[in-house]
Amino acid sequence: MSKMTQNQHSEEVQQVDAVGKKVNLLTNLYNIDREQDAPIHREVNKNDDAQSYVDKLINDSQENPNKRFYHFTSDSSPIYSSIISFFTQKNEGSIETLFNFECKKIADRLLRAEKNTADTYPGIRPPKRGSLITTMEQIDSDLRLTIAKIETEEFLDDIDLKLLSGLPYNKKALKTAIINVTLLEDDELHIDITVTDTNSTISKYWTTDFLEVTEVVGDAKNTLNSFTEIEKVISKSLKTKSPADYTELRNNLVGYFKTQSSFQLENMIEYVFGDYQIENEDIKIDDIRGKVKDLATKQKFDTHFDIISKEIKARFRRTYKVTNDIEIRTNGHIEGLKHMIHSAVNAKGEKVLEIKIEDEKIFQQFNFDKKTEENID
DSSP states (O other), X not given: OOOOXXXXXXXXXXXXXXXXXXXXXXXXEEEEOTTSSSOEEEOOTTOHHHHHHHHHHHHHHHHOSOOEEEEESOTTOHHHHHHHHHHHSTTSSOHHHHHHHHHHHHHHHHHHHHHHHHHHOTTSOOOOOEEEEEEEEEETTEEEEEEEEEEOEEEEOTTTOOEEEEOOSSSOOEEXXXXXXXXXXXXXXXXXXXXXXXXXXXXXXXXXXXXXXXXXXXXXXXXXXXXHHHHHHHXXXXXXXXXXXXXXXXXXXXXXXXXXXXXXXXXXXXXHTTTOOOSOTTSOHHHHHHHHHHGGGGTSSOSEEEOOGGGGHHHHOEEEEOSSSOEEEEOSOOTTHHHHEEEEEOTTSOEEEEEOOOOHHHHHHTOOOHHHHHHHO
C-alpha cells in the first residue's frame, strides 16, 4: 500500500518521501449545486488556507475508523475509466492537464447523480450543495485518488453579523472515496476502494449513482461477522476472569445490535463500553476496548454498514441453567440488567438469584408463605 503524504497542491508538485520515492501531488476543487447547470471550478493552489484545509481533510479521511470496502461494479464505471486514463495517458502530456480534465468529468457526474436523486426521490431530503475535492497522489508506479464531498453550512459572520455560507473546518458532513491503485508486475491494476460517510448510513447515491461501486461484503455478513468477532473478544477477556462483567458487556453488545439501524465502530465502542465501571479491578477495560478497535485492522468486517439484526436474532437469546429443574432465558438486551437480576446470599448463607418482577400475576405465583417455607426447611 502506498505511503500517505500530506501536502496537496492544484499544480503538479514533485517531492521525495521518507523512503526516497518520488511523489506527485495534485488537487482540484469544484462547487456542486443542484440549482446550477454545471459545477463551478475554484482555484486552491494560491491559497494557503485552502491548502491547509485540504491537508486536514485528507488526513481526517484516512484516519476515519468508520469505513467500508467496495469494488467497481463494472469496468465501464466512469471513475474506473478515469483511473485507467491516468495510467495509459500519463506519458502523453501534462499529468496536471489530464488530471484536471478527468476531475471535470467526475464533478459533472456527481452533479448529475445529485440532480437525479432529488428528482427520483422527492420525498426524502435531497443532497445539499457543497464542494467536491479531488486529490491524486502518484508514488512511483502506484496511485491514490481521494474524492471527497463536503456539504456547505451557513453561519453568522461575527464581524458584520451577516448570514454567510462556506465549508465547515471541523465538524464536516463528509463523504469520501479513497481509491488505492497498485500496478502489478504483469501490468494488471489492483484497486482497493474505501468509502466513508459521516451520516449514520452511507448514501446510496454516492456509491451507486456516482461511484458505481458495490460492497465487497454485504450487510448481512458484516452483521454476523462483527457480532461474532466482538463477542469473542469480550468472552475471551472476561467470561472466566470476571463473569459478571462479561454478562453486562455482552448485554450492552446485544443492545447495540438490537436497537441501532447502522453500525459505526466508534459509536459501537462508546455504546458497549462507554463509562462502564468494571467489577473486577484487576482487569483494565481499556485493554478490551483496544482489542475490539484492533479488529478493524484485521478486515474481518467493515466498520460502517447497515445492521441486519435478523441475521443474529438467535444469538440474542441466552439460557442459564439454575438447577436441574430451573432455567432462566433472556430473549435479548435487558435495560438496567444488574438492577433486574443479580446474585445474593440469603440469611442462611444460600446463594440465590433475585429477579425484579413487573408482572403482578407472576409475582403472586411465587409469593409463598414464609412460615410454610420455614416448616419445609
